[in-house]
Amino acid sequence: MSDPPKRLLIVYHSQTGHTHAMAKAVLRGARRVQGVETHLKMALRAGLEDLLGAQALLLGTPENFGYMSGAMKNFLDRTYYPAxxxxxxxPYAVFISAGNDGTGALNSIERIARGYPFKPVCDPIIARGDVTTGILQQCEELGETMASGLAWGIF
Structure with a gap:
């Protein structure tokens, strides 16, 4: 009997569509890897069951006022104590669409992630300004890397 497939959860929030484009690129990359189920969920629709069913997590958010989006904070707030x-x-990693430098959003996510505690396994991707084809390529590579790490038992 074979083991059930590993699950990669991508939770994101997007207002302008930039983070959504990044999330779709992450999903494309992850789906290149066989043996991993990849689920894309908007932050306000993702819940504890999604988190507990995942063997790896990708978090995508816009930078809002130098912080993660309220929807991403809501997801993390709702799941923190029950999880x-x-x-x-x-294992987790982050991708951010930033109007500024993205460090405030990244720092806030990392601080909360340490409390769960999640384990960072890939460098964050921060799109400063426009989401370019280069950024989307990096997002695809991030998704493929996370899924490959699960498939090969690295994480």
């Missing part, structure tokens, strides 16, 4: 002790070391 305690159940997601220790969950």
């Amino acid at each position: 305690q002790g159940q997601v220790n070391g969950l």
Whole structure:
């Protein structure tokens, strides 16, 4: 009997469509890898069951006022306490669409992720300004890397 497929959860929020484009690119890359189920969820629709069913997590957010989006914060707030002790070391990475430098959004996510505690496994991708084809290519590579890490048992 074969093991069930590993699950990669991509949770994102987008207002202008930039982060959505990045999330779709992450999804495209992840779906290149066999043996991994990839689920794309908007932050306000993702919940505890989604998080607990995942073996890896990608978080995508716009930078709003130097912070993550309210929807992403809402997802993290809703799942934080119920997930305690159940997601220790969950591999994760971040992608951000930023009007400024994106460091405030990144720092806020990293601070909360340490509390779960999640384990960072890939460098963040921050699109500063326009989401270029180069950024979308990086997002595809991020998705493929995360899915490959799951498929090969690296994470």
